[in-house]
Amino acid sequence: MTNAPIINRYESIPVHPELNPAHPLVVFGDHRFCAGEMLEVHKMTGPHMHSQIELNFVLQGEMTYWFDGRELTVSEGRLCLFWGMIPHQVIDRREGTLFICLYVPMSVFLGLASLSRFRDAVFRGAVIEALEIRPWDREVFSRWRDELLSGDEGAIEIVRSELTARVMRIEREGWQDLREQGSALASLGQRSDDWVPHVEKMLRFIGEHAPGNISADDVGRAAGLHPNYAMGLFKRGIGMTINQAIVRHRLDTAQSLLIATDLPITEVAFESGFGSLSTFYDAFxxxxxxxPVQYRRRMRLKGGKQVA
Known part of the structure; x- marks a missing residue:
């Protein structure tokens, strides 16, 4: 996301407000289909998270993300997408870099049963780059952005359908994970439409409440499901257990706090949702x-910051 506001058909929310120096990791509560208003890319002062899938099409220049502890550069004419619940931050960009940024609800991806490997890679933290860019992509992404910003609900529904088809083409025509992750991926197999909103609710609940004291049972109840059924549905849909997803989110939060704050390790652990230091150290x-202290020192030195 840029430091310009997101505009959608419901409300305007700031994308990069003034950050509290003690807690610079910002988690946005918006879950809707929307677009970034500004085209110009700006460096961010800290990492942030949001629940949608984010698509970036770079019109000119190049930009570098800090993403899950790695630096990834996306240059002109490239299209990438990732899940916004993985902490990310624009740490550098060439002067005058422009991009189109679209935010797609998780439900769009969860509903693509035929794209299980692609979809599950996204939820496991992959940064997907399309290998095939069409000559008309620049024009089409620009039009999608304009229509999302227009507030015309009919046009927005058309964009949803067209963008879904474009994602399906990415899977069909070839893609790569910029982080070069390899993993065994799960599929739900036989499904009905009912599973999509349940899994989306569970993912949202984890994203919004993982730093607190939550359990797998809490996640299932938040989706209105019996805990045992919820656990099985989540595992088949996302490829990891609910508890694994909770720990993953807490670790994502912890690594952001280690890099962007001077909080003591103990506070990082508890702010991220870990109930004990030993559990935090083991998982990290x-x-x-x-x-954690070695990770903080290495990342700070890499960024040219003094480490106490």
Whole structure:
């Protein structure tokens, strides 16, 4: 997201408000189909998260994201997409870089049963880059942006259908994960339309409440489901358990706080939702293969910051 406002058909919300220096990780509560108003890319002062899938089409120049502890550069004419609940931040861009940024509700992706590998890669934290760019993509993305900003509900529904088809073409024509992740991916197989809103509600609940004291049962109840049924549905749909998703989100929050704040490790652990330091250290080292203090020092030195 840029530091311009998002405009959608319901309300305007700031994309990059003044950040509290003690807690610079911003989590946006908007879940709707919308577009970034500004074309110019700006560097951000801290990481942020949001529940939608974000699509970036770079019109000119190039931009560098900090994404889940990695630096990824997207240049002119490239199209990428990722899940906004993975902490991300524009840390650099060439002067005058322009892009089109679209925000798509999770339900659009959850409903694409034929794209299980593609869809599940997104929810596992992949940054998907389309390998095939069509000559008309620039014009089409510009039109989609204009129509989303127009507030015309009929046009917005057409954009939803057209954009869904474009995503299906990305899967068909070829894509790569810019983070070069490889993983075993799950599929729901036989489905009905009923599962999509349930899984979306669970993902939202985790994104909004993981720093608090929540359990897998809480996540299931938030979607109006029996906990055992919810656990099975979530596992088949997303490819990980509810508890794994909760821990993943807490670790995403922790790594952002380690990089962007000077909070003591103990506070980082509890602010991220971990009930004990030992649990935090164990989970952090399993995922990042180093201790939190080492991770903070390495990332700060890489960014040219002094480390105490």
């Amino acid at each position: 080292q399993r995922r990042f293969l180093e201790k």
